[in-house]
Amino acid sequence: MLEIIFLLFGYSMMFFGALGVIRFPDVYTRLHAATKCDTGGAMGIVFGLALMADAPIIVKAKLLILLMFIAMINPMISHAIAKGAYRYGVKPKVEVDMYAWDNP
Amino acid sequence: MTRVPLYLRSRIEEVRKRFTYELYESQKLPDWERFAITWIVLMVFWLIITSDLTLQGLALGLPATGIVAYFMRDFLTDDIRHSKHLVGKLLYFALLYLPQYFIIMAFRLLESNIKVAKHALLGDIRPGIVKIKTDLHSDTGVTILANSITLTPGTLTLDVVKKLDGTYLYVHWIDVQTLNPDKAGEIIKGDVEEWLKKVFW
Numbered sequence: 032m033l034e035i036i037f038l039l040f041g042y043s044m045m046f047f048g049a050l051g052v053i054r055f056p057d058v059y060t061r062l063h064a065a066t067k068c069d070t071g072g073a074m075g076i077v078f079g080l081a082l083m084a085d086a087p088i089i090v091k092a093k094l095l096i097l098l099m100f101i102a103m104i105n106p107m108i109s110h111a112i113a114k115g116a117y118r119y120g121v122k123p124k125v126e127v128d129m130y131a132w133d134n135p
Numbered sequence: 136m137t138r139v140p141l142y143l144r145s146r147i148e149e150v151r152k153r154f155t156y157e158l159y160e161s162q163k164l165p166d167w168e169r170f171a172i173t174w175i176v177l178m179v180f181w182l183i184i185t186s187d188l189t190l191q192g193l194a195l196g197l198p199a200t201g202i203v204a205y206f207m208r209d210f211l212t213d214d215i216r217h218s219k220h221l222v223g224k225l226l227y228f229a230l231l232y233l234p235q236y237f238i239i240m241a242f243r244l245l246e247s248n249i250k251v252a253k254h255a256l257l258g259d260i261r262p263g264i265v266k267i268k269t270d271l272h273s274d275t276g277v278t279i280l281a282n283s284i285t286l287t288p289g290t291l292t293l294d295v296v297k298k299l300d301g302t303y304l305y306v307h308w309i310d311v312q313t314l315n316p317d318k319a320g321e322i323i324k325g326d327v328e329e330w331l332k333k334v335f336w
Binding site: 043044050055063071087092096117123125127131 | 251285311
């Protein structure tokens with residue numbers, strides 16, 4: 032029962048992440064949707080599979096290690112994409128931009 | 136500070152830089168402790184990845200991770216604060232620090248997912264890029280803090296700049312509430328920085 036809840040949470044978060052990628056206006060806000068919803072959705076799905084799998088405990092530990100790597104690597108990639116987009120010259124649609132004040 | 140002559144000001148800067156460096160050097164761990172911590176972490180990783188608990192697997196894994204840990208001992212444990220004995224440190228880290236941090240971050244990730252779904256449905260965003268200051272100096276601590284900020288609700292780290300009086304983070308905030316750096320830092324960082332200051336310097 033519990034793993035069904037985790038799997039449904041993961042699938043719905045993936046759906047809302049895709050919806051956010053379509054609806055948000057520029058690169059940085061789209062990265063918000065992509066990073067957080069992908070991390071939460073993938074972690075929910077993998078954790079549900081780790082609960083559901085009929086396997087010895089050490090294989091489940093492997094799935095938990097995979098979950099930790101997802102949570103570590105996904106923010107780094109989003110940070111690299113955001114900084115690369117800013118260096119390339121994509122202007123954000125924002126109200127205040129302190130990064131442009133300090134790096135003219 | 137305005138009446139201080141120029142040569143004196145540069146002298147003060149030099150003394151402060153040397154003081155920071157000596158503070159860092161005195162807080163480093165001794166050599167064998169760094170080697171032991173790296174070896175234990177790599178050994179746990181090896182056991183989980185190979186999933187081989189027999190005597191042969193242990194006999195293959197112990198020297199292999201030992202050799203890797205001897206060469207790589209500076210990378211993982213360079214920034215850990217020098218506080219207690221090795222066994223107490225490892226027990227505190229494995230039993231108290233890591234589970235509490237994981238539970239806090241799991242609930243904040245859940246909250247941020249629900250918040251992004253709400254923003255995607257309703258479309259009420261007011262984005263902005265703000266600048267906050269942290270007291271952490273080390274590379275590992277700043278990396279973990281920036282990753283935690285990316286996973287907390289409504290924020291995304293854009294860049295990190297190191298100055299002498301602290302480290303500054305530029306954060307893209309999807310719903311700007313305040314522009315004051317101290318209040319923004321309190322809202323964005325929360326209690327993650329207090330957690331990281333207990334182990335990293």
